[in-house]
Amino acid sequence: MIRKLIFSAPALIILLAGCSSTKHSLVGLYYDPPGSTITTDKAITPQYKRIITIGETGVSASNEFAGARLNDFYRENDSTYTAVFQPENAPVNNSAWYSFKIWSDKAQTVWVKLKYKDGTHRYYPKISRGGKSWTRLDSSLYINDTSTGSALLKLRLNKDTVWISGQELMTSEDYKQWINKLLIKSFAKKNIIGRTALGKPVNELEISEAGGSPDYIIITGRQHPPEVTGAVALQAFVETIAGDSETAKEFRKKFRAYVVPLMNPDGVDAGNWRHNIHGVDLNRDWYYFNQPETRAVKDEMMRLKNSSAGKLKWFIDFHSTQKDVFYISKKDSAGGNNITDEKRQMHDKAYSLLREWFANIGNDFPGYYVNVDESLNNPNSPTSDAWTYNQFDCPALTYEMGDEDDRQQIKEIASGAALELMKLLLKEN
Ligand SMILES: [Zn+2]
Known part of the structure; x- marks a missing residue:
């Protein structure tokens, strides 16, 4: 794959950072249009309803x-x-x-x-x-x-x-119904962790039967409005964690799952192509956190980090693209030479856990190619996975489903992947 790195104008970054003394070169992804890592509010073209x-x-x-x-x-x-x-x-x-x-x-x-x-x-x-x-x-x-x-x-x-x-409709109303269905279960709970630019709730599901503050996983989705196949995968994944299998029951007794299934309800309901209602790609805002939706999730993640005795064990952000692909960081990509031995060991561990998980998914679905790509992620990209990896030193990945995948297959793979994740974390526990 040809990789072309796009650097934002450094002068503008310094301005945005409020003249901070450290200069940080944010790197977009090779396919990004110019300016995508600038995440202050942009003008949008209204769509007249008629x-x-x-x-x-x-x-x-x-x-x-x-x-x-x-x-x-x-x-x-x-x-x-x-x-x-x-x-x-x-x-x-x-x-x-x-x-x-x-x-x-x-x-x-x-x-x-x-x-x-x-x-x-x-x-x-x-x-x-x-x-x-x-x-x-x-x-x-x-x-x-x-x-x-x-x-x-x-x-x-x-x-x-x-x-x-372009895809089947999955709007904020559909998510509301999906969340309400899960809330029937005694171990599921809903939190509002913030408000969007238009004042809609950013909802978080909390799933656990463990007392105190156990280790936890975080799942996010739908930063990008048209990415419905990623949403289908997220829902099947979460339903499996909230499901009746022995593995799920055991997992819920030892871990907690925090799920923000719909990060961009304004953009989804507005029929946006990519951005939130401020015209910003939310998955390029995981550095400055200029937008209320990304800020809500970051604040929640930092709250958990600082208030919980438990640790973040796994992070998955669900998306869609032309094909199935699991984006992870290269084994030694984060932090260059500046990271401590302890951090390096945690990253090595994260990498081998990810690889073990992919191998197990591959074994469960012999006809399915588990397409792992290490080339895209860059520690200086303002994306959810890179930020989480640098902050929490745990496995962090972007789980992408193909636009035109068979929906039943998406559900089966996602459900199998959730089971394998729970097994892996229980084994490590
Ligand atoms: Zn996406």
């Missing part, structure tokens, strides 16, 4: 729901329409999210072109009639035009609303 009706044909499109993204809709000619999507602000990674409703006064077949500003078509279209259960649009009704970065969909419309979306 229903657009094409009078002469009776076709309507709407973005009036949580998670929607549709910036314009117009008739091209005859039965062809164009739906336009643009990100909350740019430059932005190409996570070209779209989600809209469409219907027609009279039954007719139409072509809808998906056109993007500041991005190109990425997500295979998902369709729902009712907004709850989703399927992939039949491939005979979908043309992905890579030469123009757009897509063409053939839709049979009538009065009944059809949802078209």
Whole structure:
């Protein structure tokens, strides 16, 4: 893989750091657009919520729901329409999210072109009639035009609303219901650890049957709004920890799990491509913590570190990308030569535990390739895993699922990975 490191303007960093005496060169990831490690508030382009009706044909499109993204809709000619999507602000990674409703006064077949500003078509279209259960649009009704970065969909419309979306919708309301289902269990508890820019709660689930302050793990997710497959994995993972297996019962008696499943509810509900409502990539804010969502999680992690006799044993941040990949730090990457022998030993231990866990997952799923990548993480990247690794010296990883993975397989792997993690930590205990 070609690695290109992008350094932020040092002058600006010194300014942001309030003239701190130590100069820290933050390093973005090779695919980041310019400026992503600058995490002070940025201007965003508002998405106007509305229903657009094409009078002469009776076709309507709407973005009036949580998670929607549709910036314009117009008739091209005859039965062809164009739906336009643009990100909350740019430059932005190409996570070209779209989600809209469409219907027609009279039954007719139409072509809808998906056109993007500041991005190109990425997500295979998902369709729902009712907004709850989703399927992939039949491939005979979908043309992905890579030469123009757009897509063409053939839709049979009538009065009944059809949802078209880059991924199935998983908004803050869906998380609320998921959390409430888990709260039925006597050992699960919800904490509000902060508020987003728009005042929404940043919810944390606490799962444990251990008294006092046991060792613990931390799980986070959905810093990036369109990354639904990572969310599917997180939910299966957490449900396994809260499940009925003997391993889970034993684990809960000795450990505690803290889970922040939805770090960016504002961005998710706004149908953002990547950022929070301040136009910032939250997973590049794990150094300055300029944004309320990252600050809430960091404050909670520091509170646990300083108030608990127990130690953080494992950190996982769930994401999605084009393929399955587990990003970890290289064995000797953190801190260069400046770290103490004790810290070095803890990092060596963290590395071998991660490798043991991946090997065990591989043994459980012989047909599944456990794709571990050590090349991406950099100790100077302001990402959740790098920050946690440097702060807590424990295994810290980014767990990425492919955009178009089979959802059932995601759940099976995540559930198996959770079981293996619990076994590993119990063995180490
Ligand atoms: Zn992500």
